[in-house]
Structures are given as structure tokens and as C-alpha cells.
Amino acid sequence: MMHGLTLLLLGLAWIGHAYLWTGILNNLYARPLPKTFLKGWRYFTAVLILAFPLVMGSVIAAIPPESLAEAFAGGWARIVGLYGLVCCGFSAVFVVVTIQRGLRRPPECxxxxxxxxxxxxxxxxxxxxxxxxxxxxxxxxxxxxxxxxxxxxxxxxxxxxxxxxxxxxxxxxxxxxxxxxxxxxxxxxxxxxxxxxxxxxxxxxxxxxxxxxxxxxxxxxxxxxxxxxxxxxxxxxxxxxxxxxxxxxxxxxxxxxxxxxxxxxxxxxxxxxxxxxxxxxxxxxxxxxxxxxxxxxxxxxxxxxxxxxxxxxxxxxxxxxxxxxxxxxxxxxxxxxxxxxxxxxxxxxxxxxxxxxxxxxxxxxxxxxxxxxxxxxxxxxxxxxxxxxxxxxx
Ligand SMILES: [Fe+2]
Structure with a gap:
């Protein structure tokens, strides 16, 4: 059974992960790149976003909650853990930007x-x-x-x-x-x-x-x-x-x-x-x-x-x-x-x-x-x- 805090962090990391890869996709679509590449990248992004909670969730679920910090302290797991933290940061950026956009008013002109x-x-x-x-x-x-x-x-x-x-x-x-x-x-x-x-x-x-x-x-x-x-x-x-x-x-x-x-x-x-x-x-x-x-x-x-x-x-x-x-x-x-x-x-x-x-x-x-x-x-x-x-x- 996954700890409540772990579940929350996983959710935030997923939002940040989706925000990051959607941002990359949007940026690539603004450029004069071949249509086949862009189409392929779109599917790649979709798979990457959908796979994140399944992969991260199953990795975390396999580790006892009391050993999580220890498990993410070294090797590949450390890189995965760091990426998860970066994604949590991106989710905070997403929230701030979304609130700013929601409060935006038309310019005075x-x-x-x-x-x-x-x-x-x-x-x-x-x-x-x-x-x-x-x-x-x-x-x-x-x-x-x-x-x-x-x-x-x-x-x-x-x-x-x-x-x-x-x-x-x-x-x-x-x-x-x-x-x-x-x-x-x-x-x-x-x-x-x-x-x-x-x-x-x-x-x-x-x-x-x-x-x-x-x-x-x-x-x-x-x-x-x-x-x-x-x-x-x-x-x-x-x-x-x-x-x-x-x-x-x-x-x-x-x-x-x-x-x-x-x-x-x-x-x-x-x-x-x-x-x-x-x-x-x-x-x-x-x-x-x-x-x-x-x-x-x-x-x-x-x-x-x-x-x-x-x-x-x-x-x-x-x-x-x-x-x-x-x-x-x-x-x-x-x-x-x-x-x-x-x-x-x-x-x-x-x-x-x-x-x-x-x-x-x-x-x-x-x-x-x-x-x-x-x-x-x-x-x-x-x-x-x-x-x-x-x-x-x-
Ligand atoms: Fe267009």
C-alpha cells in the first residue's frame, strides 16, 4: 500500500512530467521540422506521459515505504528520484503560470x-x-x-x-x-x-x-x-x-x-x-x-x-x-x-x-x-x- 505523501508526490511529479514534455512538443511544433518527425514525436510524448504513473507507481509500490529514501539513494534509482523531484518543481511552475494566466486581463488598449x-x-x-x-x-x-x-x-x-x-x-x-x-x-x-x-x-x-x-x-x-x-x-x-x-x-x-x-x-x-x-x-x-x-x-x-x-x-x-x-x-x-x-x-x-x-x-x-x-x-x-x-x- 502506497503512503499518502508518496502518492501526492507521484501525482505532482506526473503533472510536472506532462508539463515538461508537452512544452517540448509545443516548441518543436513551432519549428519547420518534417511532418513525419513531428507526428512521431507526438506519439512518443503521449506514450511518455501515459507511461509515467505506471512505471513510477510500480517501482515505488515494490519498495516498502520505510526503505524508499534508502532505495533512491544510489545508482539508477537515484537518477529516477532526482527526475521525480525536478518534475515536482515543474508542477509548481505549471500551477503558478496557470494562476497568472487565469488572472490575466486584456491590455488597456x-x-x-x-x-x-x-x-x-x-x-x-x-x-x-x-x-x-x-x-x-x-x-x-x-x-x-x-x-x-x-x-x-x-x-x-x-x-x-x-x-x-x-x-x-x-x-x-x-x-x-x-x-x-x-x-x-x-x-x-x-x-x-x-x-x-x-x-x-x-x-x-x-x-x-x-x-x-x-x-x-x-x-x-x-x-x-x-x-x-x-x-x-x-x-x-x-x-x-x-x-x-x-x-x-x-x-x-x-x-x-x-x-x-x-x-x-x-x-x-x-x-x-x-x-x-x-x-x-x-x-x-x-x-x-x-x-x-x-x-x-x-x-x-x-x-x-x-x-x-x-x-x-x-x-x-x-x-x-x-x-x-x-x-x-x-x-x-x-x-x-x-x-x-x-x-x-x-x-x-x-x-x-x-x-x-x-x-x-x-x-x-x-x-x-x-x-x-x-x-x-x-x-x-x-x-x-x-x-x-x-x-x-x-
Ligand atoms: Fe498553422
Missing amino acids: VQSEQTRTLDWWPEYGHALIGNGKGRFLTRLPGNGVFRLDITEYTVALPDLPRSWNGLTYLILSDLHFHGTPSRLYFDRMMEELLRGPTPDIVCLVGDYLDTDVHHEWIEPLLGRLPARDAKWAILGNHDVHHDPARVRAALTRAGYTVLSNRWERVSIRGVPCVVVGHEGPWLTPPPELSEAPGDAFRVCLSHTPDHFYWAQAQKIQLMFCGHVHGGGIRVPLIGSIFVPSKYGRRFDGGVFHENPTVMIVSRGISGKEPIRIRCNPQVLRVTLQPLNSSSHRG
Whole structure:
């Protein structure tokens, strides 16, 4: 029979062990590594996490409680014991970070945030599922893959050009066309967006498809979105595997300026500014801004939010990202777990502000695996205001 304290330590060590190896997995998924390696590492991590309590538990259970300290004092058992202690330390870090995240509030620049959720399942049911890979996952209890959040942010920025007061962006990310959700789902989404106010600028921040045939969905779906001033797009890591030149051509036909890893001088409401695309680290070289005008407002589309600190260094004032899907599965009290980012869960969704950069991260619309638990798909509408305008956070 295992001692109560031993059981508690084993539990803490398991949490720390899972946190450590999930962190390594998240970090690797942020990098341009071969898909087969990443897939293999994912299974390896799952086995490692699940095996821990069985292996450690059976080792400890075989030792009489009064001999535990003695048993872990030398040889391999000592290394195992030390690893267990390190894991207990990681579990403490996990608890502290999770509490900090739970207490986190949107930055002051967020003047208002409103979300409207659309659910087409009651009306269309199984017609939304389609024939893509993993379609059986859509019927898992609690899967919100067909519930779309339309989140509207009003964001106040310092040094906003006067004529940009009220400028609106529509941001779509991570469509992952592969058959599930079906074409009907995306048609309904577009109809809904067309019913709303016409944005000044539409931004698409990558990951359009997961097959070699769904390029044909890009133009008829995304080409329907109108914009008063501009339509910009970049590619994501999944597009790299499915003829990226064809993806760019389809986006261009749909009326988008495909920025790739470049910056351009543009004029929005008569104000000259710089718009930057960042498709790295999957597509290189990263954008080079040394020649860009230093006094112009800088907007960036980056597939991953991992470029937040790069954007700060480049004096980018506004950046839109996707890629992380909000973690896809969010556990009560804990939040996201699997987030393909070098920074783990830090930038899993929402607004982040460290001068001079405001970064807005979308949870995206779909995924290669159609699973969303307490993490609805999301479209963003962002309205800009000058900081110190009359409105206050609502
Ligand atoms: Fe991605």
C-alpha cells in the first residue's frame, strides 16, 4: 500500500512530467521540422506521459515505504528520484503560470470586446460534416467545431493617423479546407460575413487547405469578401505542403495582394503606411525592413504569433496572427494545453500589447483535426480608435 505523501508526490511529479514534455512538443511544433518527425514525436510524448504513473507507481509500490529514501539513494534509482523531484518543481511552475494566466486581463488598449456565436448544427445537422479526414471526431460530445464566434474588438492605438479613426479589419485565419467542415459550412459563414458591415481591410493569415484538391475552394469562397481599401493575404505552414504557388495564384485571383515575406508601401484612407507579411519560419527569408520608411505606420500579417518580439524590434504597431487555434482544446481552470508555439500557451489567443506592438491572435476557423473543445472557431472584426479618444473600456 502506497503512503499518502508518496502518492501526492507521484501525482505532482506526473503533472510536472506532462508539463515538461508537452512544452517540448509545443516548441518543436513551432519549428519547420518534417511532418513525419513531428507526428512521431507526438506519439512518443503521449506514450511518455501515459507511461509515467505506471512505471513510477510500480517501482515505488515494490519498495516498502520505510526503505524508499534508502532505495533512491544510489545508482539508477537515484537518477529516477532526482527526475521525480525536478518534475515536482515543474508542477509548481505549471500551477503558478496557470494562476497568472487565469488572472490575466486584456491590455488597456482593448476598449471593447464582444462575441456573437453562430451555431448551424440545429438547422443543417450532418450536412455540415462533409467527407474530410477525421470527420468522426466532429460528433464527439462537446466538440464545438460547427459553432463560430464572431469576435469584435475595438482597439485604441497611440499615434493612429487621424483619418483611421473607425478603420475596420476583418481577419480570417486557419480555414484548413479538407472536406470537414463541408463546403456548406463555409458558404454559410461567407453569407453571414457578407450580411455584416463591409470592412475597410480584409486580412487572411494563412493555412487555407490540407489537401491537394481544395485550392478550388479558395477563389469562390474568399473572393466573395469585399473590402473598401485593401485585401491582404499570407501563407501558413500547412499551405507549404500543398503547392504554395497554386495557393498564391488562387488568392490573387480572389482579389488579394499576397504579401509573402515582403513589405509594401500602401495608402489607406489617404495615409501612406507599410504593410508587412511574415510567413516564417516555414517560408524564408524573413521580411527585411531596413529600407522601409521609418515614419510610416506599420501593419503586419504573421501566421504565427511567435514573431511578437521580432515585431516589437521592427517597430510594427499592429499585427494579426493565427496558427495556434486557441489550443483547440481548453480544459476548465487550466485553459489550453497543446499550442504550437515557442512560447507555449502565452500567445494562444486574444490581444497582446507591449510598446509599440499590439498583436491580435485569432483562434482560427477550422483545423486539420476537426476538434474544438471549449474553444470555438473564430472570425475577428477589429475597429481602430486613437488612444485617449473619448471612449473607455466597456
Ligand atoms: Fe498553422
